[in-house]
Amino acid sequence: MGQDFNIKVTVRNGRLLRAIRDQFGTAAELSRVAGVSNSQVAALVTMRAMPFLQSGELSSSAEAIVSALGIPADDLWPDHIRKLKARKSTVEIEMDAETFAEIAADDPEQKTVYKLALEKWSSVLSDREKDIVTRRSEGEIYEDCARDYGLSKERIRQMEARALRKIRGAALRDGVREFRDLV
Numbered sequence: 001m002g003q004d005f006n007i008k009v010t011v012r013n014g015r016l017l018r019a020i021r022d023q024f025g026t027a028a029e030l031s032r033v034a035g036v037s038n039s040q041v042a043a044l045v046t047m048r049a050m051p052f053l054q055s056g057e058l059s060s061s062a063e064a065i066v067s068a069l070g071i072p073a074d075d076l077w078p079d080h081i082r083k084l085k086a087r088k089s090t091v092e093i094e095m096d097a098e099t100f101a102e103i104a105a106d107d108p109e110q111k112t113v114y115k116l117a118l119e120k121w122s123s124v125l126s127d128r129e130k131d132i133v134t135r136r137s138e139g140e141i142y143e144d145c146a147r148d149y150g151l152s153k154e155r156i157r158q159m160e161a162r163a164l165r166k167i168r169g170a171a172l173r174d175g176v177r178e179f180r181d182l183v
Contacts, residue, residue: 003096004161004164005094005097005100005164006092006093006094007092007095008090008091009090009091011046011047011086011090012046012047013044013047013076013081015075015076015077016076019071020041020045020069024068027041027042027045030065030068030069033068034065036064040061044061044062044065047081047084047086047089048086048088048089050083050085051082058073062077096161115137117171118133121171121174122167124166124167124169124170125166125167128149129160129162129166130163132149132156132159132160132163133160136160142154142156
């Protein structure tokens with residue numbers, strides 16, 4: 001089975017990122033107000049820097065950010081994420097169409113993105129491809145599609161993979177490089 005997708009995952013502290021967006025709009029604006037460099041803010045958001053020193057006190061950059069946000073440090077960095085440190089803020093994962101479809105169907109946000117992509121670029125698909133991709137995005141298994149079309153489940157998987165490649169190609173031609181560009 002081929003690796004149809006290269007997924008780039010960015011790890012960020014969602015609590016901190018939401019607080020920054022809610023109050024300042026951008027990390028650059030928080031940086032300016034807090035008097036902390038953009039790179040220090042980015043390191044804390046992407047979890048490449050730890051907010052607490054070994055002594056248990058906040059680092060100076062984390063303290064400035066907490067002060068500017070007016071949110072307790074424990075709300076931004078609760079115990080379960082406080083000591084996590086990422087060596088890298090992004091990772092790339094290769095996956096096949098079946099795995100991608102399973103992820104898209106299980107995660108409401110990814111499912112929404114998947115459906116948006118299908119709606120926007122469905123014109124590049126045949127009616128059968130549209131039906132298969134739609135059914136798979138709604139969680140239907142290969143066997144059910146195969147039975148309805150009188151084909152093998154492997155052939156359905158191949159058709160889905162081809163349809164997803166067509167959608168990806170159309171999206172790339174329209175300038176979409178990442179899923180968040182869709183929303």
